Amino acid sequence: MSQTSPQHAPNAAIVSTEHTPACRVALVGFGTVGRAVAKILCDRADGLLRLTHICNRNFERKKQPWVPADVVWTDDFHTILNSDVDIVIELIGGLTPAEDLVRGALQAGKSVVTANKQLIARHGPDLLSLAAANDCRLEFGASVAGGVPVLPALRTGLNGDRLHAIAGILNGTCNYILSRIETARIPFSEALEEAQALGYAEADASEDLDGGDARAKLAILALAGLQARVSPTDIRARSIRTVDAVDFDYAAELGCTIRQISRAELKDSTLYADVGPSLVPEASPFGRVQRNLNLVLTSGEYGGDMAFLGAGAGGDPTAVAVVSDLLFVAEGLSAGRRAPRSLRLTSPNVSCDFETPWYLRLVVKDQPGIIAGLATILSAHRLNIDAVLQKPGFEKSALPFVITLEPCRDTQLQPALHEMSALPFALRPCLSLPILR
Amino acid sequence: MSQTSPQHAPNAAIVSTEHTPACRVALVGFGTVGRAVAKILCDRADGLLRLTHICNRNFERKKQPWVPADVVWTDDFHTILNSDVDIVIELIGGLTPAEDLVRGALQAGKSVVTANKQLIARHGPDLLSLAAANDCRLEFGASVAGGVPVLPALRTGLNGDRLHAIAGILNGTCNYILSRIETARIPFSEALEEAQALGYAEADASEDLDGGDARAKLAILALAGLQARVSPTDIRARSIRTVDAVDFDYAAELGCTIRQISRAELKDSTLYADVGPSLVPEASPFGRVQRNLNLVLTSGEYGGDMAFLGAGAGGDPTAVAVVSDLLFVAEGLSAGRRAPRSLRLTSPNVSCDFETPWYLRLVVKDQPGIIAGLATILSAHRLNIDAVLQKPGFEKSALPFVITLEPCRDTQLQPALHEMSALPFALRPCLSLPILR
Numbered sequence: 001m002s003q004t005s006p007q008h009a010p011n012a013a014i015v016s017t018e019h020t021p022a023c024r025v026a027l028v029g030f031g032t033v034g035r036a037v038a039k040i041l042c043d044r045a046d047g048l049l050r051l052t053h054i055c056n057r058n059f060e061r062k063k064q065p066w067v068p069a070d071v072v073w074t075d076d077f078h079t080i081l082n083s084d085v086d087i088v089i090e091l092i093g094g095l096t097p098a099e100d101l102v103r104g105a106l107q108a109g110k111s112v113v114t115a116n117k118q119l120i121a122r123h124g125p126d127l128l129s130l131a132a133a134n135d136c137r138l139e140f141g142a143s144v145a146g147g148v149p150v151l152p153a154l155r156t157g158l159n160g161d162r163l164h165a166i167a168g169i170l171n172g173t174c175n176y177i178l179s180r181i182e183t184a185r186i187p188f189s190e191a192l193e194e195a196q197a198l199g200y201a202e203a204d205a206s207e208d209l210d211g212g213d214a215r216a217k218l219a220i221l222a223l224a225g226l227q228a229r230v231s232p233t234d235i236r237a238r239s240i241r242t243v244d245a246v247d248f249d250y251a252a253e254l255g256c257t258i259r260q261i262s263r264a265e266l267k268d269s270t271l272y273a274d275v276g277p278s279l280v281p282e283a284s285p286f287g288r289v290q291r292n293l294n295l296v297l298t299s300g301e302y303g304g305d306m307a308f309l310g311a312g313a314g315g316d317p318t319a320v321a322v323v324s325d326l327l328f329v330a331e332g333l334s335a336g337r338r339a340p341r342s343l344r345l346t347s348p349n350v351s352c353d354f355e356t357p358w359y360l361r362l363v364v365k366d367q368p369g370i371i372a373g374l375a376t377i378l379s380a381h382r383l384n385i386d387a388v389l390q391k392p393g394f395e396k397s398a399l400p401f402v403i404t405l406e407p408c409r410d411t412q413l414q415p416a417l418h419e420m421s422a423l424p425f426a427l428r429p430c431l432s433l434p435i436l437r
Numbered sequence: 438m439s440q441t442s443p444q445h446a447p448n449a450a451i452v453s454t455e456h457t458p459a460c461r462v463a464l465v466g467f468g469t470v471g472r473a474v475a476k477i478l479c480d481r482a483d484g485l486l487r488l489t490h491i492c493n494r495n496f497e498r499k500k501q502p503w504v505p506a507d508v509v510w511t512d513d514f515h516t517i518l519n520s521d522v523d524i525v526i527e528l529i530g531g532l533t534p535a536e537d538l539v540r541g542a543l544q545a546g547k548s549v550v551t552a553n554k555q556l557i558a559r560h561g562p563d564l565l566s567l568a569a570a571n572d573c574r575l576e577f578g579a580s581v582a583g584g585v586p587v588l589p590a591l592r593t594g595l596n597g598d599r600l601h602a603i604a605g606i607l608n609g610t611c612n613y614i615l616s617r618i619e620t621a622r623i624p625f626s627e628a629l630e631e632a633q634a635l636g637y638a639e640a641d642a643s644e645d646l647d648g649g650d651a652r653a654k655l656a657i658l659a660l661a662g663l664q665a666r667v668s669p670t671d672i673r674a675r676s677i678r679t680v681d682a683v684d685f686d687y688a689a690e691l692g693c694t695i696r697q698i699s700r701a702e703l704k705d706s707t708l709y710a711d712v713g714p715s716l717v718p719e720a721s722p723f724g725r726v727q728r729n730l731n732l733v734l735t736s737g738e739y740g741g742d743m744a745f746l747g748a749g750a751g752g753d754p755t756a757v758a759v760v761s762d763l764l765f766v767a768e769g770l771s772a773g774r775r776a777p778r779s780l781r782l783t784s785p786n787v788s789c790d791f792e793t794p795w796y797l798r799l800v801v802k803d804q805p806g807i808i809a810g811l812a813t814i815l816s817a818h819r820l821n822i823d824a825v826l827q828k829p830g831f832e833k834s835a836l837p838f839v840i841t842l843e844p845c846r847d848t849q850l851q852p853a854l855h856e857m858s859a860l861p862f863a864l865r866p867c868l869s870l871p872i873l874r
Contacts, residue, residue, distance in 0.1 A: 040597065040739060141594065147740040149594020156593050157578065157586020160477060160760025285746070288725065302477060303584040303757035307746035309722070320740035323597025 023330040026053035026080040028101060029091030030062045033115060033142075036319035037089060041326075042066055048330050049323075053080050077101050081108050087329055089322060090114040099123065106130045106138065111333065113325040115142035115318055121216035121232045124223050125345055137332065139325035144217040145170060145294040147317025148310035152324060154225045154298070161300030163225050167263035167436075170217040172292030172312045173208035174240050174260035176200045178277070179290045182257050185245045200292055211237025211260070211275040218262040218275060225298060226266045229345045230273065235264075236352035238276025242431050246391075247361055250402045251279050253389055254359070254435070257287045261436060263354075271348040279359050279435040285309075286436070356434040357386060358405040358413060364425045366396035373423055374403065381416040383408055398427055404435065460767040463490035463517040465538060466528030467499050470552060470579075473756035474526060478763075479503055485767050486760075490517050514538050518545050524766055526759060527551040536560065543567045543575065548770065550762040552579035552755055558653035558669045561660050562782055574769065576762035581654040582607060582731040584754025585747035589761060591662045591735075598737030600662045604700035604873075607654040609729030609749045610645035611677050611697035613637045615714070616727045619694050622682045637729055648674025648697070648712040655699040655712060662735060663703045666782045667710065672701075673789035675713025679868050683828075684798055687839045688716050690826055691796070691872070694724045698873060700791075708785040716796050716872040722746075723873070793871040794823060795842040795850060801862045803833035810860055811840065818853040820845055835864055841872065 025041065027034055034056070041051045051071055056062050059073040074080070077097070080088060081104045088105040090112055092098045098119050105112050106127065114120065120127070120140045131138040141151040145168070154163075169175050173195060180191040192209075195201035207213050215235040222228040240260050251258050256279040264273040280286040285307050289295045294312030299305050311317040364370055371388065378385060384406040394400060405413070413432060421429040462478065464471055471493070478488045488508055493499050496510040511517070514534070517525060518541045525542040527549055529535045535556050542549050543564065551557065557564070557577045568575040578588040582605070591600075606612050610632060617628040629646075632638035644650050652672040659665040677697050688695050693716040701710040717723040722744050726732045731749030736742050748754040801807055808825065815822060821843040831837060842850070850869060858866040 036739070148743065149590045152594030153586045153590055156765050157589030157761050158757065159764050160762075161757040300757065302473070302753040304748050304751075304754055306585065306748075307744075309744040309746070311741050311743075314741075316739040317741055320595065320598040320737060324594050325597075327596050328593050 022047050022050035023087055023333055024052045024085040025049050025087045025089065025326065025330075026055065026083065026085040027051060027089045027091065028055040028077055028080060029089075029093065030054055030056035030059070031091065032315035033318045033322065034089075034091045035064070036315040037091070037322050038064070038067060040319055040323050042068065049326055052085055053083060055080055077104075081105060081110075085110060086333055087111045087113060087326060089326065090116055090119075091322070092116070093118070095119060095122065102127060102138075103130065106134050106136060109134050109136050111137040111139075111329045113139045113142075113322055113329060115140070115322055117143040117213070117216045117220060120223075121219040124220060125229045137329050139329055140220065141325045142318050142321035144220050145296055145308070146311055146313045147320050148294050148296060148308050148312060149321065149324070150221070150296040150298075150308045151224050152321075152328075153306075153308065154221075158225075158298060158300060158303065158306065161303040163298055163300045164267070165263070165265040165299040166218075166221045166225050166296065167261060167286075168218075168221070168296035169259055169286060169289050169294055170262045170296070170312070171208050171211075171214040171260055172294060173201045173205060174214070175289060175294075176292040177209075178240060178243065178258055178260060181243070181245055182248050183290075185248065188241065188244050209241055210239040214260060214262045215273075215275045218264055218273060221296070222264045222271060222273070223345070226264060226271070227345050228264075228266060228271050229347045230271055230350055234350040235273045235275060238274075240277045243277045243433075246400045247431070247433075249391060250361065250389055250400075251359070252282070253391070254279065254387075254404065255281055255283075256435065257282050258433065259286050259289065261286060263436075265354075266348065269346075269348050271350050272352070272354050273350055274352045274354060274434070277433055279433050281437065353410045354434065355407050355409045356436065357407050359433040359435050360403045360405065360417070360420075361400060361431040361433075362403070362420070363398055363400045363427045365427060366399045367425055370425055373425075374420055377416050377419045377423075378403075378405070381412060383412065383416055459484050459487035460524055460763075460770055461489045461522040462486050462524045462526065462763065462767075463492065463520065463522040464488060464526045464528065465492040465514055465517060466526075466530065467491055467493035467496070468528065469752035470755045470759065471526075471528045472501070473752040474528070474759050475501070475504060477756055477760050479505065486763055489522055490520060492517055514541075518542060518547075522547060523770055524548045524550060524763060526763065527553055527556075528759070529553070530555070532556060532559065539564060539575075540567065543571050543573060546571050546573050548574040548576075548766045550576045550579075550759055550766060552577070552759055554580040554650070554653045554657060557660075558656040561657060562666045574766050576766055577657065578762045579755050579758035581657050582733055582745070583748055583750045584757050585731050585733060585745050585749060586758065586761065587658070587733040587735075587745045588661050589758075589765075590743075590745065591658075595662075595735060595737060595740065595743065598740040600735055600737045601704070602700070602702040602736040603655075603658045603662050603733065604698060604723075605655075605658070605733035606696055606723060606726050606731055607699045607733070607749070608645050608648075608651040608697055609731060610638045610642060611651070612726060612731075613729045614646075615677060615680065615695055615697060618680070618682050619685050622685065625678065625681050646678055647676040651697060651699045652710075652712045655701055655710060658733070659701045659708060659710070660782070663701060663708070664782050665701075665703060665708050666784045667708055667787055671787040672710045672712060675711075677714045680714045680870075683837045684796075684868070684870075686828055687798065687826055687837075688796070689719070690828070691716065691824075691841065692718055692720075693872065694719050695870065696723050696726065698723060700873075702791075703785065706783075706785050708787050709789070709791050710787055711789045711791060711871070714870055716870050718874065790847045791871065792844050792846045793873065794844050796870040796872050797840045797842065797854070797857075798837060798868040798870075799840070799857065800835055800837045800864045802864060803836045804862055807862055810862070811857055814853050814856045814860075815840075815842070818849060820849065820853055
C-alpha cells in the first residue's frame with residue numbers, strides 16, 4: 001500500500017476537529033500524575049486541547065522546560081476559577097481543598113476532570129447534580145483502577161446493558177502483598193515491608209490494607225455502573241492483616257488462593273457489598289492476577305460477564321485516563337454538548353449479608369475435644385461443616401486448622417464466630433473468609 | 438440508608454435526558470442480534486431512544502408480540518431511507534445490500550450503527566468520511582469482539598494514549614476448537630465436528646478457520662486503535678487446519694499452548710500484521726482463554742498494556758454493543774453533537790515480517806540423516822536452532838518432531854521452509870508457528 005503519512009497520530013485524532021478553537025485546560029496539582037498529564041498535553045498538538053494554566057504550591061521549583069512559555073503558573077486556584085479556562089483538571093487529591101476547587105469550578109460553569117477517589121466516593125452524586133445544574137460535565141474515569149478503562153466502558157460500552165454486579169481487585173498494594181505471600185510463602189509482615197521498600201505501599205498503609213481505599217472505589221463503581229448512591233462508610237471493609245502464609249497453604253488444598261476482592265451486587269432494593277480478603281479459585285481470573293494489577297468484572301443482564309485487566313496505578317496509566325476524560329469533555333464542548341440533564345440514582349439499602357461458603361481458620365492450643373466443641377457451636381447455629389483440614393507439621397501449642405462451611409449468610413455466621421473465638425483453646429479470633437466461585 | 442427508589446435503572450440512565458424528544462431508530466435485519474436489540478429497546482423506556490421501524494424480508498413471519506403496535510414493519514429499506522428516523526441500525530451483514538443501505542442512510546443525514554465487520558473492514562474509512570461529510574455519525578462497536586467493549590474503550594477510555602500494538606483472540610470458533618484440542622487432545626477434525634454440532638462453527642467454517650473473519654476484525658482494530666487504513670486482504674492469514682493434537686504435546690514441552698492470534702503493530706511507517714495459529718505461554722492471558730471467549734490486548738505509549746475479556750459473539754452481548762453505540766449517538770444528537778469533522782488516518786505499508794522465535798513441526802519417514810539434512814538447510818539460511826524435540830511413541834513411518842528457532846524474520850524463514858518441505862523424507866509441508874512471549 002502507498003504510504004501517505006508516516007506520522008502515527010494519537011488515538012483521538014479520529015474524532016478530533018481541526019477547525020474548532022481549542023478547549024482551554026487548567027491543571028491543578030503538579031505531582032506525578034499531573035506532570036504525566038501535562039507531558040501528554042504538550043506532546044499532543046491536535047488543536048483540541050490547550051494547556052493554559054498550571055497550579056501548584058511552590059510552582060517555581062516545579063517548572064519544566066517542556067512546558068510552553070505561555071502557560072500561566074500560579075499557586076492560587078482562584079486564579080483559575082476567575083480565568084477563561086473551559087476545563088479544570090483536579091489532581092490535588094483528598095477532600096480539602098479539592099472539594100472547594102471542584103465546586104467552585106462547576107459553579108463557574110467549568111467542566112471538571114478528576115482522579116480524586118475520596119471526593120467522588122463521598123460527594124460524587126452531589127457534584128454530578130451540581131455539574132448538571134451548571135450545564136457542565138464532571139468526569140472521574142481515573143478515580144478507579146487508574147489506567148484500566150472500566151469507568152469509560154460503563155459510560156459508553158456497557159451502557160446498553162443493565163448491570164447487576166461488579167467485582168474487582170481494586171487495590172494494587174493488597175494484591176502485591178497477597179500474591180507475594182502466595183508465591184513466596186513469606187509472613188504477612190515481610191511481604192508488607194517488601195512492598196514498602198518497593199514503593200508499592202506507603203509507610204502507613206492502613207487505608208490500603210484495611211480496605212478504605214478499595215471501598216471508596218467500589219462506591220464509585222456502584223455509582224457509575226449500578227446507579228446506586230452509596231456512602232463508602234456503609235460498605236463493610238475487612239483487613240488483609242489477618243491473612244498469613246498458612247492460609248495460602250490451606251486455600252491451596254481447596255484449589256484456591258486469596259485476594260482482596262471488592263464486590264457489589266444489586267438485588268431487589270438492596271446493594272450487597274463487601275471488601276476484604278476472600279478465597280478465589282486459583283484458576284479463576286481473580287486468582288491469576290499477580291503483582292499490583294487491577295481486574296474488574298462486570299455482570300450484565302444481556303451481555304453476561306466482562307473482564308478488564310490492567311495497571312491500576314502509576315503516573316502514566318492514570319494520566320491516560322485523565323486525558324481520555326479530557327478528550328471526552330472537550331469533544332462534547334466543541335460540539336455544543338454539555339451536561340446530561342438528569343441523574344436517576346437509587347439509594348438502596350447496603351448490606352454485607354452475602355450468602356457464600358466460608359473458610360474459617362482457627363489457631364488453637366491442641367487438646368482433646370476441640371472439634372467437638374466447635375462442631376457443637378456450629379450445629380447450634382444450624383451451620384453445616386463442609387470439610388475439616390489440618391495440615392501436619394505445626395506446633396501443638398499454636399495449631400492452625402481450618403473448617404469450611406456450606407453456604408450461609410454472614411449474619412448467620414457472626415454469632416457462631418463470636419462464640420468460637422471465646423473458647424478457652426482459641427488463641428486468636430477465628431479468621432473467616434468468604435469462598436467465591 | 439433510606440430507599441427512595443427500588444427500581445434498578447439501566448446503566449445509561451445516568452446520562453439520559455428526560456426532556457428531550459426521543460431519537461427515532463430504525464432496525465434493519467431482524468435475526469438473532471436484531472431481535473435482541475429490539476427487545477432491549479422495548480424493555481428500556483427512558484425516553485432517549487424510540488424504535489419506529491423494523492425492516493426484514495417476510496416480516497409477517499417475524500412479528501413479535503412485545504413489539505409496540507405503532508412500530509412500522511417493512512421489507513423495503515427505502516421506506517426507512519425516506520422516513521424521518523434519526524438513526525439506522527444495520528444488522529443485515531455482508532456487503533450487499535448492506536453497503537447501499539449504509540451509504541443511503543448517511544447521505545440522507547441519518548447516523549448509522551452497524552455490527553457489520555465485512556463492511557467496516559472493507560469500507561470503514563470511506564464510510565467514516567461520508568458520515569463526516571453529511572454531519573452524522575457511523576459507529577461499529579459491535580463489529581469486533583461482540584460484547585467486549587474494546588472499540589468503545591479505544592474511543593473513550595484509551596484515546597488519551599498513543600497505541601502502538603493491538604493483539605487479540607478475535608475468533609471464537611477457532612478458540613473453541615484449539616482449546617478443545619488442548620484439553621481433550623482430540624484430532625482437529627473431531628474438534629471441528631464437535632464445534633459444528635454445538636453451533637460454534639458453521640457447516641462451511643473456512644472464513645473462521647482460515648483467518649478471514651479474524652483479519653477483518655484486525656483491520657477494524659487497526660483503524661480504530663492505530664488510525665491505520667488497511668485492507669483485510671493485505672493482512673496475511675494462516676489457517677488453523679494444519680494444527681493437530683501432537684502440536685499441543687510439543688507446545689506443552691515448551692510451556693506453551695496454541696491459539697489463533699491476530700496482531701498488529703505500528704512501527705515507523707509499517708504496520709506489521711498477522712493472523713494465525715501461534716504458540717503462547719500457557720500462563721499468559723492468551724494461553725488461558727478457553728471456549729469461545731475473546732481477549733484483546735492493547736499496548737500504549739503511556740498506559741502500557743490493557744486486556745479486555747468477554748463473550749465475543751452471541752445475540753445478547755452483540756446487542757449490548759449495538760445499544761451502547763445507539764446511546765452514544767443519541768446522546769450526541771440530543772445535545773446537538775453530530776459528526777467528528779476530520780479523520781486523520783495513515784496508510785502504512787502492511788507486512789507480516791515480524792521477528793519472532795519459531796516452532797517448526799515436521800512429519801517424516803524416519804531414516805538416518807534427517808537432523809543433518811535439516812540443520813544444513815537452516816544453517817545455510819543463517820537460522821539458529823534453539824531446540825530439537827522428539828517425543829517417544831510415534832510410528833517411525835510418520836514421525837512428528839519439532840525444531841524451535843531463535844528469533845528471525847518471517848522472510849528469512851520462508852525459503853528454508855520451502856527447501857525443508859521438499860526433502861525426500863518430509864511427508865507433509867513443514868508447519869511453522871510463531872512463538873509469542
